[in-house]
Amino acid sequence: MSHGIHTIDTGFVRPRFDAAYLLVEQGRGAFIDCGTNFAAPRMLDALRDAGLSPADVDWLILTHVHLDHAGGAGELIAQLPNARLVVHPRGARHMIDPSQLWAGASAVYGEAVMESTYGRLRPIPAERVIEAADGHVVDLAGRPLRCIDTPGHARHHMSIYDARAQVCFTGDTFGLSYRxxxxxxxAFILPTTSPVQFDPAALHASIDRLVALKPTAIYVTHFDHVTEVERLAGDLHVQIDAMVAIAQSADQAHDDRDARHESMKRSLTELYASRARAHGWQGSDSESLALLGMDIELNAQGLGVWLDGARKRAS
Structure with missing residues (x-):
């Protein structure tokens, strides 16, 4: 792809797992997502490779505030003297004061793991943060980048439509597609839930909204760009429904949450493996699990939280 779009491997987890993007227009730059603190040198290297300096960057745009996308925002913004942060209104407060974001993740993973995996989150001055409501347009040297509210993976998720290039940057809304x-x-694709805010109906609607823009390509965080947008959207819709069915079946079969979780993991593993085989992938089950094991765990967690929330709402 061209149009001044540069894919940056942030180095998180493994090669070709976590991407951020640099857009260059008339000597000005905008980053979309930034990985963790440890990705900041890679982001600055990408600037240099594109012939820009840190002072040439006008924007850091976040699709959402999960730490593999936004954990390094404070660290990067501190090194970009003219840049402002653009973020969904629901995520802005977590960038200005990341203490709650840190505490929630640390409660799950522990302080030591958080420090080694993401690095300490750095606050961003409020005057450098712009809340992007649905339809907000970021002006990159005359190139409009439209922010679109796309919940489903998270309520604080937005995607960015680049009309000049006719592409969308979708964070996790349009799923995962490992090369x-x-x-x-x-390309092969699968949806990604969130351990807190998965909403299948909203995710279906967000995917349809992105497809309606008729982009020639979609840039996902995990990893890089995909084409055949309508085919992949259909695959996502089918799998979202299959994942919901797996969750509901496991919920009916198991009273114990741990047993339910393990049941969902087994069923998700088989779902993705069978679809990969049908897609012509020749890898082994162990290779598939090595690539998707983290996502299977997180998807099962997300489905579990969604089931518990649905039960609370019904009571």
Whole structure:
């Protein structure tokens, strides 16, 4: 792809797992997502490779505030003297004061793991933060970048439509597509839930909204760009429904949450493996699990939280 779009491997977890993007227009730059604190040198290297300096960056735009996308925002903004942060209104407060974001994640993973995996979160001055409501347009040297509210993975999620390039940057809304699963049939894709805010109905609607823009390509965080947008959207819709069915079946079969979780993990593992085989992927089950194990765990967690929330809402 061209149009001044540069894919940056943030180095998180493994190669070709976590991407951020640099857009260059008339000597000015905008980053979309930034990875963790440890990705900041890679982001600055990408600037240099594109012939820009830190002072040439006008914007850091976040799709959402999960730490593999936004954990390094404070660290990066501190090194970009003219840049402002653009973020969903629901996520802005967590960038200005990341203490709650840190505390929530630390309660799950522990302080030591958080420090080693993400680095300490750095606050961003409120005057450098712009809340992007649905339809907000970021002006990159005359190139409009439209922010679109796309909940489903998270309520604080937005996607960015670049009309000049006719592409969307979708964070996690348009799923995961690891290049290791590419075959002669094209890209392979699967949805990603969130352990807190997964909403299947909202995710279906967000995917449809992105497809209606008729982008020639979609840039996902995990990893890089995909084409055949309508086919992949159909695959996502089918799998979201299959994942909901798996969750509901496990919920009916198991009173114990741990047993329910393990049941969902087994069913999700088979769902993705069978779809990868049908897609023509020749890897082994162990290779598939090595690539998707973290996502299977997180998807099962997200489905579990969604089930518990649905039960509370019904009571």
């Amino acid at each position: 290791e699963f590419d075959t002669a049939q094209g």
